Amino acid sequence: LPGKVEVGRDGLIARYRSRAGLLLPQVPVDEGCDAEDFLSQTCAKAGLSPDAWVRGDVEFEKFSAQVFEEKEPSGRVAEKGLG
Numbered sequence: 104l105p106g107k108v109e110v111g112r113d114g115l116i117a118r119y120r121s122r123a124g125l126l127l128p129q130v131p132v133d134e135g136c137d138a139e140d141f142l143s144q145t146c147a148k149a150g151l152s153p154d155a156w157v158r159g160d161v162e163f164e165k166f167s168a169q170v171f172e173e174k175e176p177s178g179r180v181a182e183k184g185l186g
Contacts, residue, residue, distance in 0.1 A: 105139045105142060106138070111132050112167060115141060115145040116163065117156070117162070119151055119155065126144060126145045127170075129183070143156065171183060
């Protein structure tokens with residue numbers, strides 16, 4: 104599963120029964136996470152144990168996002184590169 108997640112491109116949604124958690128693509132970049140840490144943090148966000156993704160019964164969805172940042176307060180806004 105970690106090989107199917109590209110840090111800096113993918114956002115993740117973890118679903119298990121009635122629980123769900125979402126992390127945006129910039130989270131692992133900002134936190135310095137690798138793909139396994141990203142999967143673990145997404146599980147934790149869904150209220151699951153961080154290693155729940157290893158069991159294989161958690162469903163994941165990937166998505167991408169266009170991320171923008173303000174260069175200075177009340178200043179110019181530009182697309183933020185995550186890679």
